[in-house]
Amino acid sequence: MTRVLSLVSATVFALLVTSPMARAAGEDMAALIDALRIDETVEIMRKEGLRYGSELGAEMLPGVNAKAWQDQVARIYDTDKMAQVVTQGFETALDGKEIAEVVAFFTSETGQEIISLELSAREAFxxxxxxxxxxxxxxxxxxxxxxxxxxxxxxxxxxxLVDYNVMGALNSNLMFYRGLADGGAFEMSEEDMLADVWSQEGDVRNDSEGWLGAFLILAYQPLGDDELEAYAEFYRSEQGKVLNAAIFEAYDQMYEELSYLLGRAVAQQMQSEEL
Structure with missing residues (x-):
């Protein structure tokens, strides 16, 4: 803790975190993170990142040593750090929220089948x-x-989902530009970076609509009509909306950090080539 607590405050704090309610909330959070299989999701995202990093190097760094660049990209896409950022993001976004029904849904047979299908579809992509x-x-x-x-x-x-994905992609693009600028690749004002990023909104929206539709069609094909309706009903509920917002908040934070680091890495390679 970054501030000094009085003896009374520290005692009250200890009572709070060890209370049955606090323990139950902590157990629900642990159960949810386990049910959503964040570690497996992050591992697939790392594979996506390595592929993207390779394409980025070929496009922006034609003279770079391919192996050295891929090694650098691999260090950026560190699954332990990625999972930590996502987990902390979930804990922050869901702090004080009632998530017992969310846990019940995703630990159910239907919930686990849906998570498995989504992971399989993402791996297939x-x-x-x-x-x-x-x-x-x-x-x-x-x-x-x-x-x-x-x-x-x-x-x-x-x-x-489209709006969440578009905003996440645009924010990640902005962080990539900031990484490039902070790394000395170019001089560009924040206003100009924002203008450039927003000019991409139409294309990003079209890509998001197509990708989401294709991904979900592939993922949910094996589900029965009742299971699909139950899933749709869950996301119409207040708890479903809370979880949805938390998911994007947590993963967007991870992607923004990765994008910034990639931008810095590209800038550093550009500087090295110039030398």
Whole structure:
């Protein structure tokens, strides 16, 4: 703790954190983090990051030593640090919130099946052919206006997934620019960086809509109609909305930190090449 507490305050604090209510809240949080399988999610995100870092190096650093650059990218995408940022983000976002119903849903058989399907779909998307096939499947489902398409669109709309993804992507892009600027790659005012980032909003929105639809169609294909409806109903609830906001807050914080570090790393490589 960063401040000195009086003896009375410290005693009260100790009583609070060891109370049955506090212990129950801590147990719920631990159970939720375990049920959402954050460690596995972060591992897949690391693989995505390594691929993105390779593409970034080829585009912005054509003269860089590929292995040295990939080693640097791998150090940035440290799964332990990534998981720590996400976990702390969840704890902060959900502090004082009632999450017993959230835990009950995601520790249920349906909740665990949904998490498994989402992880499998995200892993599958590491293969570009699979991703393109999912995009085609999404277009067919939209043309047919299938029940799965309708439920996916409902989930996307009810959870504001497009807006959350767009804002997260734009904030990450801004942090990348800041990393480049702080690393000495260029001089650019905050106003100019913001203007450039916002000019990307339309393209980012289109990409987000297509990616989300394809991803969710692929992930939820095995679910029954009742399971899909239960999931949609959960995210319409107040606790579902609280969890949704917490998820994006936690993961966006992680992505922003990674983007800034990538920007700094690119800038450092540019400086080295100039020398």
């Amino acid at each position: 590491l293969n570009e052919d699979t991703e393109m096939a999912a995009m085609d499947a999404y277009e067919r489902a939209r043309d047919e206006n299938s029940y799965l398409f309708q439920q996916v669109e409902t989930l996307i709309s009810d959870s504001d």
